Amino acid sequence: MSTDTNILRTPPAPVRAAPLEDARRQLAEAVSHLGLSEGTYRLLAHPRREVTVSVPLRLDNGDVELYIGHRVQHNFSRGPAKGGLRYAPTVDLDEVRALAMWMTWKSALLDVPYGGAKGGIAIQPRDHSRAELERLTRRYTSEILPVIGPERDIPAPDVGTDESTMAWIMDTYSVNSGYTVPGVVTGKPLELGGSLGRASATSRGVTHIALAALQHAGIARRGARVAVQGMGKVGRDAARFLAEAGLRVIAVSDQYGAVHHDGGLDIAAVVRHLDVTGSVVGAPGSDELEREALLELDVELLVPAALEGAIHEGNAHRVQARVVVEGANGPTTTAADQVLADHGVLVVPDILANAGGVIVSYFEWVQSNQTYWWSADEVESRLEARMLSAWEQVVRFAADRRLSLRAAATALAVGRVAEAHRLRGLYP
Ligand SMILES: NC(=O)c1ccc[n+]([C@@H]2O[C@H](COP(=O)([O-])OP(=O)(O)OC[C@H]3O[C@@H](n4cnc5c(N)ncnc54)[C@H](O)[C@@H]3O)[C@@H](O)[C@H]2O)c1
Numbered sequence: 001m002s003t004d005t006n007i008l009r010t011p012p013a014p015v016r017a018a019p020l021e022d023a024r025r026q027l028a029e030a031v032s033h034l035g036l037s038e039g040t041y042r043l044l045a046h047p048r049r050e051v052t053v054s055v056p057l058r059l060d061n062g063d064v065e066l067y068i069g070h071r072v073q074h075n076f077s078r079g080p081a082k083g084g085l086r087y088a089p090t091v092d093l094d095e096v097r098a099l100a101m102w103m104t105w106k107s108a109l110l111d112v113p114y115g116g117a118k119g120g121i122a123i124q125p126r127d128h129s130r131a132e133l134e135r136l137t138r139r140y141t142s143e144i145l146p147v148i149g150p151e152r153d154i155p156a157p158d159v160g161t162d163e164s165t166m167a168w169i170m171d172t173y174s175v176n177s178g179y180t181v182p183g184v185v186t187g188k189p190l191e192l193g194g195s196l197g198r199a200s201a202t203s204r205g206v207t208h209i210a211l212a213a214l215q216h217a218g219i220a221r222r223g224a225r226v227a228v229q230g231m232g233k234v235g236r237d238a239a240r241f242l243a244e245a246g247l248r249v250i251a252v253s254d255q256y257g258a259v260h261h262d263g264g265l266d267i268a269a270v271v272r273h274l275d276v277t278g279s280v281v282g283a284p285g286s287d288e289l290e291r292e293a294l295l296e297l298d299v300e301l302l303v304p305a306a307l308e309g310a311i312h313e314g315n316a317h318r319v320q321a322r323v324v325v326e327g328a329n330g331p332t333t334t335a336a337d338q339v340l341a342d343h344g345v346l347v348v349p350d351i352l353a354n355a356g357g358v359i360v361s362y363f364e365w366v367q368s369n370q371t372y373w374w375s376a377d378e379v380e381s382r383l384e385a386r387m388l389s390a391w392e393q394v395v396r397f398a399a400d401r402r403l404s405l406r407a408a409a410t411a412l413a414v415g416r417v418a419e420a421h422r423l424r425g426l427y428p
Contacts, residue, residue, distance in 0.1 A: 019098035019308045019330045026334070027101070029407055030414040040418050044104075047097055048081075048115075049073040053143035055121060057136045060129050067136065069121040071144045073153055074100035077420040080151055081117035082107055082186075082358060084158025085165065087133075088307075091120035095308070099158075102329055103358070105413035106351040110390050112362040117153050119144070125160045134168050141172040148173065150183030150369065156361050157187040157233065159307065163199070167192055182368040186361035193371075195364035197379035198357075202327070203237030204380065205356020208387045210238075210301055210325045211245060213348050216395065217323050225299040227251040227321070230306030231280050234327045234354065236271055238303055243267045247301065251294045252280055255306070258294040259286035295319060304331035311336045319345060326350040341404060349406035351413060352394055359386050 024045050031041040055067040070093050073081040083103040086096075096118045104116030121140060125133060147153055155169060166185040170192060173184045182193035190196065197204070214221050226249045228239045239249045248264035256279040259265065266285055273283040281288060295302065295311060296318040304310045305327030311319060316336035324340065325348045326332065332340065332347060340347050360383055367373055374382075398408035 018094065020094040020101075022330060022334045023098040023101045026406065026410045027414060030411040033401070033403070033407065033411050034415050034418070036414075036418055040421070043421065044075065044101075044414065044417065047072045047074045047100055048076060049147065050093070050097070051144055051147055052093065053140065055136060055140045055143065057132060057139065059132060067121050067123050069119065069140045069143065070096045071119040071147060071153070072096045072100040072117060073147065074116040074118075075104040075417060076115035076153075077417060077424060078108060078115055079113035080115065080149075081153040082112075082114035082361065083117035083119070083153075083156065084357075085155045085161050085169075086118070086120040086158040087123050087125040087160030087165075088120070089122060089124045090307070091122040096120045098308075099329055102351055104417060105410055106355050106358055108413040108416040109351055109394070109409055110355045110359055110386055111416075112358060114154075114358070114362065117155075118158070119155055120158075123160075130164075133165070137165050137168040138172045141169045142176065145173065145176055148184060150181060150365065154183070154361070154365060155185050156357065159232065162233070163187055163189045163194065166194075183365050186364040186368075187357075188364070193364075193368045195360055195367055195379060196374070196376040197383065198360045198364050199233070200237040200241075201360035201379075201383060202234045202354050202357035203241055204383060205359065205387045206234065206238045206303060206305070206325060206327045206353055207241040207245060208356075208384050209348055209353045209391055210242060210303065210323070212388060212391050213323050213325055213346060214301060217346050219300050219322060222246045223248050224301060225250050225297075226301045226303065227294050227297045227299045228327075229253050229294055229302070229304045229310055229331075230328065231270070231274055232305065234357075235303070235305035236267075236274070238305060238327055239265075240267045240271070242301075242303075250299065251289060251297055253289075253291050253294045253306075254280050256291075257281040258289040258291050259283050260289040260294075260297075261286050297321075301325065303327045306331070309333055311340070313339070316340055317343070319343070321345060324348065326353045329354065337404070337406065347404070347406060349409050352390055352405070352409045355390065356383055356387060359383050 099118035107114040174180045188194040251260040270283040298320045302321035308330035310331040313335040316339035
């Protein structure tokens with residue numbers, strides 16, 4: 001058993017700005033633009049359901065550590081709640097609330113029949129063995145068991161979690177149900193009913209949107225310079241797909257630092273180095289760059305694909321990119337958004353740019369529920385069609401209403417959710 005101080009150790013305090021304030025401000029703008037009521041704002045500014053749980057973990061050395069987990073279901077008026085599960089030391093309830101709200105807008109914008117949710121545990125997964133992460137995941141799952149399920153709330157991977165995490169959730173849920181329930185999570189391993197194309201779906205979607213946005217901005221794709229912040233599940237495949245599409249990825253970063261090569265990085269070599277060493281730093285054919293300097297490089301396209309608040313009031317005026325495509329959720333603060341708009345930077349918002357994940361999650365859920373599997377080509381062509389259709393709707397709405405792409409995307413999504421509420425009526 002651990003010492004008292006160990007038991008009482010609290011997770012590190014969050015270091016970032018307030019994503020929930022930004023999310024609520026975006027909602028308020030959409031409500032006002034659409035002429036919806038104050039009551040509608042209040043209804044949508046607060047999550048429908050929140051669960052906070054203690055997650056005691058027996059460490060490999062026998063000590064017991066306590067972690068705090070959350071699952072927030074922002075809205076389920078259009079279908080089951082849907083959203084990722086994050087393991088990071090910076091997780092707190094307000095962050096999870098913001099991420100859950102953005103999931104509601106994303107599902108509505110892409111017209112998938114889901115609401116929005118998010119989960120998180122305040123833990124540094126790097127500091128734990130695989131066996132510890134499995135026990136943590138199973139205990140967290142059993143604590144939130146009553147509120148999840150294929151018709152209630154369907155988790156998926158996010159920062160610090162992966163397909164193994166989803167396999168453990170599915171197994172824990174299934175053992176407790178007495179039969180196998182593949183539809184309780186998405187982002188599962190293929191062998192357990194995962195979908196072809198799910199692992200790289202967010203990155204594919206980012207790439208489709210980035211190419212459309214460059215064209216919209218009148219920038220030739222061939223040789224266009226790109227910087228990608230974050231080389232995790234989203235960033236690494238986005239860098240690869242963008243390079244394959246003829247762009248020149250000149251810089252990438254992770255939490256340890258950034259690397260740069262003016263002539264274009266060899267992304268396959270960078271990823272091999274990352275897999276072996278755990279970081280992009282020192283990748284062959286690259287110079288080292290200060291981590292945050294990546295955001296300020298002279299590039300045509302910047303893809304922030306790490307965490308919230310990367311582009312903020314303090315650095316936004318130094319961003320030189322002409323187009324920013326948000327691979328991450330909430331990487332641009334509201335204050336930074338205004339600075340980028342004043343500088344003529346085209347910002348494609350997260351709820352559109354990184355929606356490829358929720359689209360193919362929806363395809364996976366449909367396939368799981370029907371026990372019928374689609375080919376990779378089918379998945380990818382349906383993903384591309386949905387992404388580009390949403391892009392066109394947002395661009396048209398923004399032009400008609402003289403809104404930024406973020407304001408347009410949020411208003412379109414909020415309008416659909418508000419309409420679902422109106423049609424269903426208020427119980428009792
Ligand atoms: N995984 C998905 O399908 C998905 C879908 C939609 C949105 N997102 C969002 O995309 C973002 C990344 O998610 P992920 O699944 O790739 O997570 P991940 O844990 O796989 O990767 C995160 C990456 O960010 C890096 N990073 C952290 N802090 C950094 C910093 N200050 N500077 C540079 N790099 C930093 C990490 O080193 C890592 O490479 C998150 O905002 C997530 O919510 C993910």
